[in-house]
Amino acid sequence: MAVELETIVSLCKRRGFIFQSSEIYGGLGGAWDYGPLGVELKKNLKCAWWRDNVYARDDMEGLDAAILMHPRVWEASGHVAGFTDPLVDCKQCKKRFRADHVSGPGCPECGGELTEPRAVQFDVQDLSSARWSERSGPCLPAAGDGTGDFRQLSRTCSTRRAAKLPFGIAQIGKAFRNEITPRHFTFRTREFEQMEIEYFVPPASADEWFDYWVKERYRWYLKYGMRPDHLRLRQHGPEELAHYARATYDVEYRFPMGWLELEGIAHRGDFDLKAHAQASGRNLTYFDDRTRERYFPYVIEPSAGVDRAALAFLVDAYREEEVRGRRRVVLRLHPALAPIKVAVLPLLRNRAEVVELARKLYADLRRRFPADYNDTGAIGKLYARQDEVGTPFCVTVDVQTLEDHQVTVRDRDTTEQVRLALDQVVAYLQDKLAVD
Amino acid sequence: MAVELETIVSLCKRRGFIFQSSEIYGGLGGAWDYGPLGVELKKNLKCAWWRDNVYARDDMEGLDAAILMHPRVWEASGHVAGFTDPLVDCKQCKKRFRADHVSGPGCPECGGELTEPRAVQFDVQDLSSARWSERSGPCLPAAGDGTGDFRQLSRTCSTRRAAKLPFGIAQIGKAFRNEITPRHFTFRTREFEQMEIEYFVPPASADEWFDYWVKERYRWYLKYGMRPDHLRLRQHGPEELAHYARATYDVEYRFPMGWLELEGIAHRGDFDLKAHAQASGRNLTYFDDRTRERYFPYVIEPSAGVDRAALAFLVDAYREEEVRGRRRVVLRLHPALAPIKVAVLPLLRNRAEVVELARKLYADLRRRFPADYNDTGAIGKLYARQDEVGTPFCVTVDVQTLEDHQVTVRDRDTTEQVRLALDQVVAYLQDKLAVD
Numbered sequence: 001m002a003v004e005l006e007t008i009v010s011l012c013k014r015r016g017f018i019f020q021s022s023e024i025y026g027g028l029g030g031a032w033d034y035g036p037l038g039v040e041l042k043k044n045l046k047c048a049w050w051r052d053n054v055y056a057r058d059d060m061e062g063l064d065a066a067i068l069m070h071p072r073v074w075e076a077s078g079h080v081a082g083f084t085d086p087l088v089d090c091k092q093c094k095k096r097f098r099a100d101h102v103s104g105p106g107c108p109e110c111g112g113e114l115t116e117p118r119a120v121q122f123d124v125q126d127l128s129s130a131r132w133s134e135r136s137g138p139c140l141p142a143a144g145d146g147t148g149d150f151r152q153l154s155r156t157c158s159t160r161r162a163a164k165l166p167f168g169i170a171q172i173g174k175a176f177r178n179e180i181t182p183r184h185f186t187f188r189t190r191e192f193e194q195m196e197i198e199y200f201v202p203p204a205s206a207d208e209w210f211d212y213w214v215k216e217r218y219r220w221y222l223k224y225g226m227r228p229d230h231l232r233l234r235q236h237g238p239e240e241l242a243h244y245a246r247a248t249y250d251v252e253y254r255f256p257m258g259w260l261e262l263e264g265i266a267h268r269g270d271f272d273l274k275a276h277a278q279a280s281g282r283n284l285t286y287f288d289d290r291t292r293e294r295y296f297p298y299v300i301e302p303s304a305g306v307d308r309a310a311l312a313f314l315v316d317a318y319r320e321e322e323v324r325g326r327r328r329v330v331l332r333l334h335p336a337l338a339p340i341k342v343a344v345l346p347l348l349r350n351r352a353e354v355v356e357l358a359r360k361l362y363a364d365l366r367r368r369f370p371a372d373y374n375d376t377g378a379i380g381k382l383y384a385r386q387d388e389v390g391t392p393f394c395v396t397v398d399v400q401t402l403e404d405h406q407v408t409v410r411d412r413d414t415t416e417q418v419r420l421a422l423d424q425v426v427a428y429l430q431d432k433l434a435v436d
Numbered sequence: 437m438a439v440e441l442e443t444i445v446s447l448c449k450r451r452g453f454i455f456q457s458s459e460i461y462g463g464l465g466g467a468w469d470y471g472p473l474g475v476e477l478k479k480n481l482k483c484a485w486w487r488d489n490v491y492a493r494d495d496m497e498g499l500d501a502a503i504l505m506h507p508r509v510w511e512a513s514g515h516v517a518g519f520t521d522p523l524v525d526c527k528q529c530k531k532r533f534r535a536d537h538v539s540g541p542g543c544p545e546c547g548g549e550l551t552e553p554r555a556v557q558f559d560v561q562d563l564s565s566a567r568w569s570e571r572s573g574p575c576l577p578a579a580g581d582g583t584g585d586f587r588q589l590s591r592t593c594s595t596r597r598a599a600k601l602p603f604g605i606a607q608i609g610k611a612f613r614n615e616i617t618p619r620h621f622t623f624r625t626r627e628f629e630q631m632e633i634e635y636f637v638p639p640a641s642a643d644e645w646f647d648y649w650v651k652e653r654y655r656w657y658l659k660y661g662m663r664p665d666h667l668r669l670r671q672h673g674p675e676e677l678a679h680y681a682r683a684t685y686d687v688e689y690r691f692p693m694g695w696l697e698l699e700g701i702a703h704r705g706d707f708d709l710k711a712h713a714q715a716s717g718r719n720l721t722y723f724d725d726r727t728r729e730r731y732f733p734y735v736i737e738p739s740a741g742v743d744r745a746a747l748a749f750l751v752d753a754y755r756e757e758e759v760r761g762r763r764r765v766v767l768r769l770h771p772a773l774a775p776i777k778v779a780v781l782p783l784l785r786n787r788a789e790v791v792e793l794a795r796k797l798y799a800d801l802r803r804r805f806p807a808d809y810n811d812t813g814a815i816g817k818l819y820a821r822q823d824e825v826g827t828p829f830c831v832t833v834d835v836q837t838l839e840d841h842q843v844t845v846r847d848r849d850t851t852e853q854v855r856l857a858l859d860q861v862v863a864y865l866q867d868k869l870a871v872d
Contacts, residue, residue: 021502031502039498055806062475066457066467066627174610191502370491 003318005256008311009185011329015389017041017314018186032186032307037389040339040370041310042193046172048224048336048435049195049304053170060168060197088114091181165286165297166209168199172306184257186307193306198299202288203270206298210267214249217265217302221251221309225334226316230254244271251304253312262312263304270296313337317390323415326380331390332413336435340391341369345382347398349375358397361407361422365395368426369433387412393429439754441692445621447765448750451825453477454622468622468743473825476775476806477746478629482608484660484772484871485631485740489606496604496633524550527617601722601733602645604635608742620693622743629742634735638724639706642734646703650685653701653738657687657745661770662752666690680707687740689748698748699740706732749773753826759851762816767826768849772871776827777805781818783834785811794833797843797858801831804862805869823848829865 012018016035034042054062088099092112107114172195182189201209218233236248247267252259273296277284287294317331335341342365346358355375362373372391374382379396386394394410401407407425410417420428448454452471470478490498524535528548543550608631618625637645654669672684683703688695709732713720723730753767771777778801782794791811798809808827810818815832822830830846837843843861846853856864 016497033502034500036497036499039500042500055802061452061472063472064470064475064478066469366491 003256003315003320005185005315008256008314008318011318011388012038012185012314017389031182031189031191037339038310041313041333041337042306044337044339045306045309045313046193046195049220050170050172051435052220052223053168053197057168059166060170060199063169063171064173065171088116090114165288166199166201166205168197170195170197172196184255184260186311187255187257187260189307192308194303195306196301196303198301200286200297200299202291203295203298204291206267206269206300210247210265210300213300213302214265217263217304218251221253221262221312224313224337225332226253226313230312230316232259234259242266244268253308253316255312255315260308261305262308263302265300265302268299268301270298272299273297328384328387330387330412333390333392335392335433338390338392339370340372340386340389341433342393342395342429343372343374343382343386343391345373345379345394345396346375347379347396351399353402354397354399357401357422361395361397361425365426365429369429383410383415393432395425439692439751439756441621441751444692444747444750444754447754447824448474448621453750453825467618467625467627473775474746477749477769477773478742480773480775481742481745481749482629482631485656486606486608487871488656488659489604489633493604495602496606496635499605499607500609501607524552526550601724602635602637602641604633606631606633608632620691620696622747623691623693623696625743628744630739631742632737632739634737636722636733636735638727639731639734640727642703642705642736646683646701646736649736649738650701653699653740654687657689657698657748660749660773661768662689662749666748666752668695670695678702680704689744689752691748691751696744697741698744699738701736701738704735704737706734708735709733764820764823766823766848769826769828771828771869774826774828775806776808776822776825777869778829778831778865779808779810779818779822779827781809781815781830781832782811783815783832787835789838790833790835793837793858797831797833797861801862801865805865819846819851829868831861 015037017038018032018034021031021033050062054060088102089096090107090110090112091114093107093110095107095109097108097114102108102114105114106112172193175192175194186192197213199209199213214233218231221231222228230253232252232254234250234252236245236250241248245266246269249265250261251263251265253262273284276282277296284296285294286297313333314331317333319330319332321328321330331338344358344362344365346354348354358375359373362371365371372386374385376382377385383394390412392412394412396408396410398408401422405422406419407422408417409420409425409428451473453474454468454470457467457469486498490496524538525532526543526546526548527550529543529546531543531545533544533550538544538550541550542548608629611628611630622628633649635645635649650669654667657667658664666689668688668690670686670688672681672686677684681702682705685701686697687699687701689698709720712718713732720732721730722733749769750767753769755766755768757764757766767774780794780798780801782790784790794811795809798807801807808822810821812818813821819830826848828848830848832844832846834844837858841858842855843858844853845856845861845864
């Protein structure tokens with residue numbers, strides 16, 4: 001059964017994952033605010049990506065480059081025009097104008113309705129490419145002159161890896177695009193977050209590394225529980241290939257509105273480094289001391305959207321089920337992505353000793369896991385609320401706990417319950433919530 | 437002994453904490469890139485702030501609001517002019533002009549040199565205030581009508597807290613300001629990250645809550661090891677108080693260039709909510725069912741700079757010391773802030789069994805802590821490198837380890853060494869690195 005996008009939008013609003021920006025002013029198209037649970041979901045996604053791509057690898061370093069850059073960076077990427085000019089777009093004919101060239105309220109060409117002027121004018125593809133390709137300069141081993149920043153970069157964390165290709169840099173950051181028709185909830189927006197890798201390789205093995213990253217990034221979504229039949233790889237045809245790319249694959253997810261891109265993996269060849277070497281006058285080549293050759297490294301760039309991934313994981317996890325005769329809505333989120341890992345629910349909130357014990361357990365658990373405490377309803381309702389936001393485990397404290405010092409731990413997916421000693425709960429959850 | 441700013445700049449560049457943006461193009465004033473260690477330091481700071489202000493509290497929820505907002509939000513904050521206009525500033529007379537109003541290369545007033553047009557034009561104070569005050573609308577309990585978004589917000593994570601004042605929202609995000617003269621390294625820049633709290637309180641207890649937050653935020657820096665004699669609170673005089681503030685304290689750090697602001701805690705009264713109620717036509721008052729009164733909540737806003745905090749902690753941690761007749765540079769960073777928590781150093785990199793054991797230990801440790809592995813020099817040099825970036829613990833593996841399965845753990849601050857069984861290292865580090 002396919003879920004409607006509206007169902008997800010409604011759940012997100014109801015439970016504070018995501019709601020519309022500037023809502024008291026009637027909302028702003030294409031901009032969304034993440035509420036308490038949405039913040040945690042995004043944070044968990046970014047942590048998982050960082051853990052898998054930076055911490056777990058010896059060939060990758062993290063970076064946080066400024067969004068504002070030297071104008072010549074933009075010039076080199078061929079889009080200095082419009083850099084600071086406020087633009088408007090015609091909603092009808094889709095033509096774009098400089099705001100100060102338009103006098104009336106309507107499109108000078110067709111009379112159609114115009115968008116409001118955009119504060120930030122970059123096209124996302126250009127933004128990320130410019131941001132990254134700019135970094136490729138300083139990050140690249142300018143071996144031989146002894147002053148290359150790449151060597152500094154590699155010295156920082158360690159010398160666990162020599163300053164040799166292949167080598168990558170990873171970054172997470174905000175990006176903006178001048179989206180004319182924001183739509184599909186958080187899928188197509190003007191402001192969003194990107195998780196990007198710029199991976200430098202010798203030209204001779206670039207095709208192999210491209211294959212590697214395409215498969216690796218596809219597998220990443222499966223690792224966090226995405227359903228394989230909802231995920232596919234699609235190669236760009238020659239007509240849609242960007243001017244800088246030798247080849248591109250998209251990881252696509254089967255959204256309610258169709259198959260759409262979560263991430264693009266681009267084989268950029270030596271486009272970036274050549275352009276920046278030319279524009280800066282710096283020697284950005286690399287000397288390969290194994291093959292005794294000097295060349296511009298090739299760049300493989302896997303670039304994923306945080307917001308799109310968050311939306312896809314929400315859609316993918318959503319289920320309406322019947323369990324033991326009761327209907328329920330459950331988000332079967334991977335434990336690593338679930339905003340709340342465990343909820344403590346006292347069965348009798350009027351029994352001071354039960355509440356005290358439950359509070360104590362909660363205080364203990366929240367030091368280790370994002371946890372919740374809830375005593376505002378009957379247990380069935382409390383379980384339902386936690387299921388709906390994807391909390392993997394609920395722990396109930398009852399009168400019997402006062403005697404046997406045991407609690408009941410309920411599993412979100414199976415709804416099965418186990419009885420555990422109080423002092424075993426932490427170890428049990430640590431084991432269940434561990435990510436390899 | 438006071439450290440010079442240049443010493444910190446040099447260390448940051450040499451070890452990849454922070455370097456200048458767009459460096460291959462000669463650099464861009466006021467924009468800096470964070471390298472591998474800088475990213476981790478900033479991340480650790482943000483995590484610590486989030487943990488202490490969101491996870492550890494029952495009266496705070498996290499939020500990630502869009503940077504782009506409805507123009508009327510900006511209008512309500514009184515700075516819609518210049519919102520999308522590229523501006524230039526005269527470096528000499530400091531006057532500001534719209535870029536498209538200036539034809540020549542020099543200032544129309546005094547002929548001085550002009551800055552480049554800015555892509556993003558917001559004043560930071562306005563940006564954060566507008567962003568936040570906009571949120572105060574939807575987040576505020578519009579009790580009585582039953583549709584207030586505040587109630588949704590409070591339902592999301594739990595019902596562990598009733599939708600009652602006092603209540604706060606917390607956010608971390610990028611901000612921009614049209615800084616005319618960026619200076620002091622990362623202290624005064626055009627692009628930076630803010631950690632902000634908007635805390636809503638009943639007017640009757642606003643002064644108490646203001647005091648509370650001033651002290652609480654001051655203590656936060658001490659908690660992470662900042663030297664008390666390098667930290668002070670300073671109250672704004674009437675002449676420097678912003679138009680929206682009833683009172684403001686700055687937490688100031690004693691930088692090499694003087695006492696400068698790390699964080700401001702503003703008592704904003706009902707300025708924001710009244711302005712937004714008026715602009716949006718919404719009822720943003722709150723009904724207090726204890727006192728049976730209806731009022732605009734007051735807002736206390738602690739707003740801290742991530743980049744400034746990172747710089748202050750670096751400066752504060754920096755020491756040049758003599759230990760057992762050897763000079764060393766050491767960053768005495770709090771373990772929670774240190775980018776690398778533990779380094780594994782094999783004493784004999786030519787002994788395959790030693791390297792194998794060290795690699796195995798490293799693989800085990802890095803699953804739990806940001807860890808490093810380094811075998812590229814003599815042990816003294818390896819220790820020195822880790823001291824310089826603030827790694828709290830080094831573990832050496834030697835020939836004896838092959839027999840007794842013990843390793844040497846060295847403490848960064850005391851340089852004292854303890855011999856531990858291999859299977860005790862994780863527990864030892866977990867204990868030493870724990871944050872309350």
